[in-house]
Amino acid sequence: MTPVHPPAGRPDPASGPLPPHAIELLRGMLRIRRFEERCVELYSATRIRGFLHLYIGEEAVATGVMRVLEPDDAVVTTYREHGHALARGVAADALMAEMLGRSGGCCRGRGGSMHVFDRASRFYGGNAIVAGGLPIAAGLALADLMLGRERVTACFFGEGAIAEGEFHESLNLAALWRLPVLFVCENNYYAMGSALELTESQTKLTIKAASYDLPAWSVDGMDVVAVERAARRAALAIRGGEGPVFLECRTYRFRAHSMYDPDLYRDKEEVREWREGHDPIELLAARLRAHGALGQAAIDEIEAAIAAEIEHAVAFAEASEPEPVEDLLRDVYAAAQDRP
Amino acid sequence: MSTADRTVTLTYRDAMREAMSEAMRADERVFLIGEDVGRYGGAFGVSKGMLAEFGPERIRDAPLSESAFTGAGIGAALNGMRPIVEIMTVNFSLLALDQIVNNAATIRHMSGGQFAVPLVIRMCTGAGRQLAAQHSHSFEGWYAHIPGIKVLAPATIADARGMLAPALADPNPVLIFEHGSLYNVSGELPAEREPVDIERAAVMHAGDDVTLVAYGGLLGRVLEAAERLTGRGVSAEVIDLRVLRPLDEATVLRSISRTHRAVIVDEGWRSGSLSAELSARIAERAFYELDAPVERVCAEEVPTSYAAHLEQAAIPQADDVVAAALRTVGRDG
Numbered sequence: 001m002t003p004v005h006p007p008a009g010r011p012d013p014a015s016g017p018l019p020p021h022a023i024e025l026l027r028g029m030l031r032i033r034r035f036e037e038r039c040v041e042l043y044s045a046t047r048i049r050g051f052l053h054l055y056i057g058e059e060a061v062a063t064g065v066m067r068v069l070e071p072d073d074a075v076v077t078t079y080r081e082h083g084h085a086l087a088r089g090v091a092a093d094a095l096m097a098e099m100l101g102r103s104g105g106c107c108r109g110r111g112g113s114m115h116v117f118d119r120a121s122r123f124y125g126g127n128a129i130v131a132g133g134l135p136i137a138a139g140l141a142l143a144d145l146m147l148g149r150e151r152v153t154a155c156f157f158g159e160g161a162i163a164e165g166e167f168h169e170s171l172n173l174a175a176l177w178r179l180p181v182l183f184v185c186e187n188n189y190y191a192m193g194s195a196l197e198l199t200e201s202q203t204k205l206t207i208k209a210a211s212y213d214l215p216a217w218s219v220d221g222m223d224v225v226a227v228e229r230a231a232r233r234a235a236l237a238i239r240g241g242e243g244p245v246f247l248e249c250r251t252y253r254f255r256a257h258s259m260y261d262p263d264l265y266r267d268k269e270e271v272r273e274w275r276e277g278h279d280p281i282e283l284l285a286a287r288l289r290a291h292g293a294l295g296q297a298a299i300d301e302i303e304a305a306i307a308a309e310i311e312h313a314v315a316f317a318e319a320s321e322p323e324p325v326e327d328l329l330r331d332v333y334a335a336a337q338d339r340p
Numbered sequence: 341m342s343t344a345d346r347t348v349t350l351t352y353r354d355a356m357r358e359a360m361s362e363a364m365r366a367d368e369r370v371f372l373i374g375e376d377v378g379r380y381g382g383a384f385g386v387s388k389g390m391l392a393e394f395g396p397e398r399i400r401d402a403p404l405s406e407s408a409f410t411g412a413g414i415g416a417a418l419n420g421m422r423p424i425v426e427i428m429t430v431n432f433s434l435l436a437l438d439q440i441v442n443n444a445a446t447i448r449h450m451s452g453g454q455f456a457v458p459l460v461i462r463m464c465t466g467a468g469r470q471l472a473a474q475h476s477h478s479f480e481g482w483y484a485h486i487p488g489i490k491v492l493a494p495a496t497i498a499d500a501r502g503m504l505a506p507a508l509a510d511p512n513p514v515l516i517f518e519h520g521s522l523y524n525v526s527g528e529l530p531a532e533r534e535p536v537d538i539e540r541a542a543v544m545h546a547g548d549d550v551t552l553v554a555y556g557g558l559l560g561r562v563l564e565a566a567e568r569l570t571g572r573g574v575s576a577e578v579i580d581l582r583v584l585r586p587l588d589e590a591t592v593l594r595s596i597s598r599t600h601r602a603v604i605v606d607e608g609w610r611s612g613s614l615s616a617e618l619s620a621r622i623a624e625r626a627f628y629e630l631d632a633p634v635e636r637v638c639a640e641e642v643p644t645s646y647a648a649h650l651e652q653a654a655i656p657q658a659d660d661v662v663a664a665a666l667r668t669v670g671r672d673g
C-alpha cells in the first residue's frame with residue numbers, strides 16, 4: 001500500500017496575509033485538542049466508555065467551517081463530532097457530561113460521544129452510520145428552501161462515506177433540487193482501517209462529486225485559514241441560491257480510529273510525518289509567530305483559559321447526577337404537547 | 341336530507357387521496373415526496389391529480405433514492421415541515437431502512453428529547469396480486485418491532501380517509517401500510533369527515549365464541565370467515581387491530597376474556613411475526629382465560645410464488661380461518 005504523504009514541503013509560515021481573527025482560530029483548534037486529550041484521560045480512567053472517536057489532527061476543518069456559519073444554519077455530522085460540537089457552540093459542560101452519560105449531558109446521557117445533539121445551536125447530531133446524516137442534511141435544507149429561508153446546512157462526513165449509496169443519493173438529490181447544503185468531506189484517507197486507495201476506484205473525490213453537477217473543491221484541511229476561506233466562498237454561493245457545494249478537506253487523523261483500534265493498518269512513519277510537519281495547530285501558530293502576532297504570553301493565556309474551561313466541564317460532568325432509571329423510557333415518543 | 345346524512349362512494353385509493361389533499365389544504369407545511377407521485381400520479385394512482393392542485397414543490401417527484409428521500413423527509417420534519425413520504429412498496433422500504441430505523445426512530449431519544457420527527461411514511465404492502473417474491477412482502481411486523489415509530493394499517497375506507505390527519509398531527513414518525521389489494525375496494529362513507537383515532541383496535545363484528553384478530557388486507561377474508569362461522573353456529577368476534585404499534589392489547593384481551601378463544605390472522609410469516617407477539621401477550625396476560633390453545637393463521641414460510649395457485653396456497657384464506665376457529669371450539673372443519 002502506498003503511504004499517504006502530507007502536502008509536499010512545509011508551508012512558508014511567513015506567507016500570505018493572516019485574517020485578523022486568526023488567533024481565534026488557533027484558540028478554537030486548541031480548545032478541541034485539549035478537550036479531547038482530557039477525554040482520553042477520562043477514557044483510560046474508565047469514566048468515559050463505549051466508542052470514542054477522536055478528532056485530533058482534524059481540528060482545522062470544523063474550526064474553519066463553523067466560522068462561516070450563522071446561528072440559524074444547521075449542522076449534521078458524524079460519530080467523530082466533539083470538535084464540530086465545540087466549534088458550533090455546544091457548551092463544553094454539557095458535552096463532557098454527555099460523554100460521562102449524565103443527566104447534565106446535552107442528550108441526558110442517551111446519546112453519548114457518537115450522538116451529540118443540541119437544539120440551541122441547531123446541531124442535528126452525530127450519526128454513527130457512515131453517510132447516514134447526508135439524507136437528513138438534504139431534508140433540513142429542503143425545508144429551508146421550501147420556507148424561503150436563506151440558511152445553509154453544513155454536513156460533515158468522512159471520505160469513507162463516499163463508498164456508501166447514501167452519499168450518491170444525497171448529492172444527486174441536493175444538486176437536482178439545488179438544496180442549500182455545504183457538503184464537507186473530511187478526507188483523512190482511512191475509513192477505519194481501509195485506505196482510500198483500497199476502497200475507491202477514483203480517489204480524486206472532487207471528480208466523483210462533480211459528476212453530480214455541483215461545484216466540488218478540494219482544500220488543504222490542515223490549513224484552517226484556507227478551510228475558512230473555501231467554506232466562506234461556498235456558503236456565500238449557497239446562500240445566493242446557487243445550490244449545494246462539495247468541499248473536500250484533506251486532513252489526517254493523528255490518533256487511532258477509536259479507542260478500540262490498535263492502528264496497525266498504517267505506517268508509524270506516515271503518522272509521524274503528518275503529526276510533526278502538518279499539525280494544523282502548529283502550522284497556524286508558526287504563521288502567527290512569523291507575523292509577529294503570537295507571543296508566549298498569548299499562548300499561555302489561551303492555554304490557561306482552555307484548561308480552566310475543561311476543568312469546569314469535567315467538574316460539572318462529575319457532579320452531574322446520573323439519569324434516574326425510572327426515566328429510562330422517557331423520550332421514546334414525543335407527546336402531543338411537545339409538538340415540534 | 342341533511343349534510344350529516346349524506347354519503348359518498350369512494351374507493352380506498354380515493355379516500356387516501358382525499359385525506360392527503362385535505363391535509364395539504366389545511367396546512368401548508370404538508371407536502372408529498374416520493375417516486376412518481378407527481379406527473380405519474382403515484383404508482384398506485386393515489387396522488388393522481390394532486391400535482392395540478394398543489395404544484396411540483398409540494399407534490400415532489402423524487403429520484404429512485406429511497407434512502408435519500410426518506411431521510412430528506414426526516415430532515416424536513418426536523419426543520420418545520422410535515423412531510424408525507426410515499427415509498428412505492430414495502431419491499432423498496434428496505435432500501436430506506438437505515439433512515440427509518442437508525443434515524444427516524446431514534447432521534448427523539450438519542451437527542452434526549454430535544455428533537456422530534458413529525459413524519460408520515462406511507463407504503464403499499466402485501467401479497468395476492470401475482471407479483472412474486474420481491475413485491476409481496478408483509479413487513480409491518482418488522483416495523484412494529486421498533487420503538488420510536490408508530491405503525492398503522494388502515495383496513496377500511498373510513499380508516500384510509502381518517503388515519504392520515506391524526507398521523508400528521510402526531511409529533512412522531514408514523515408508518516402507514518396500505519394493502520395493495522385494497523386500493524380498488526369501494527364503499528360508502530358519510531360525506532362529512534369523521535375523526536378516527538390512531539390508538540385503538542376496533543371490533544368489526546361482534547361475537548361470543550371466538551375472537552378473530554386481523555389487520556390490513558386480510559380483514560375482509562376474516563369478516564367473510566366470521567359470516568361463514570355464523571352459518572356453522574359459531575359466533576365469532578372480529579377485531580381489526582388498526583394500530584400495529586403501539587398495540588392495543590386491551591381491546592384484544594377484553595374480547596378474549598369473553599370468548600376464551602383466539603385466532604390470529606397475519607399475512608406475515610409465522611416465525612417472529614406480529615401474530616407471535618400477540619399470542620405471546622395473550623399467553624402472558626390471559627392464559628387462564630383461554631379454553632383452547634391460541635391458533636395462528638399465517639403465511640407459509642416460503643418466498644411468495646408468481647403462480648396464482650401457489651401464491652394463494654401460501655397466504656391465509658377464509659377457509660383456513662374458519663378451520664382454525666372451529667378447532668378452537670373443538671370441532672374439526
